[in-house]
Amino acid sequence: MKKNIHVVGAVIVKDNLILCAQRGDSKVLPFKWEFPGGKIEKGETPQEALAREIQEEMECEIKINDKIETTEYEYDFGIVHLTTFYCELVSGEPVLTEHSEIRWLAANELADLDWAPADVPAIENIVKKLG
Numbered sequence: 180m181k182k183n184i185h186v187v188g189a190v191i192v193k194d195n196l197i198l199c200a201q202r203g204d205s206k207v208l209p210f211k212w213e214f215p216g217g218k219i220e221k222g223e224t225p226q227e228a229l230a231r232e233i234q235e236e237m238e239c240e241i242k243i244n245d246k247i248e249t250t251e252y253e254y255d256f257g258i259v260h261l262t263t264f265y266c267e268l269v270s271g272e273p274v275l276t277e278h279s280e281i282r283w284l285a286a287n288e289l290a291d292l293d294w295a296p297a298d299v300p301a302i303e304n305i306v307k308k309l310g
């Protein structure tokens with residue numbers, strides 16, 4: 180049976196633009212675009228995991244707002260359960276540490292990127308709301 184992987188992603192909105200991050204070449208899903216975040220660790224709420232991941236990965240502090248949705252996608256390495264939240268920056272500016280690139284895009288530009296497949300339903304949801 181495939182393992183279940185519980186992941187949180189931050190849809191950070193600033194001046195109507197959304198932060199998009201490209202995965203590095205040494206990771207699974209190389210060069211795919213995603214929302215910064217990562218795996219929920221034991222004992223964490225999704226929000227705690229997200230705040231921790233963004234601090235580690237992007238060196239900034241966020242405020243976590245409404246949940247967008249939780250979706251499931253079955254990859255060959257496991258089933259990712261991805262929960263996304265609208266977020267805003269509280270302090271700091273996102274820094275590239277693990278990602279190969281970051282971009283701030285308007286909602287109607289999101290579909291131009293090659294997203295991790297698990298993210299596609301969230302992208303559609305965001306475009307409906309903000310696009």
Ligand SMILES: Nc1nc2c([nH]c(=O)n2[C@H]2C[C@H](O)[C@@H](COP(=O)(O)OP(=O)(O)OP(=O)(O)O)O2)c(=O)[nH]1
Pocket residue numbers: 184186187188206207208212213214215216217218259261295296297298
């Ligand atoms: N952070 C993030 N991960 C995503 C998204 N969409 C998606 O399919 N994923 C997948 C990629 C990974 O398999 C998993 C996230 O875990 P991670 O970011 O901690 O994993 P990783 O591969 O970068 O690092 P690791 O296993 O070496 O710790 O979820 C997304 O929008 N954001």
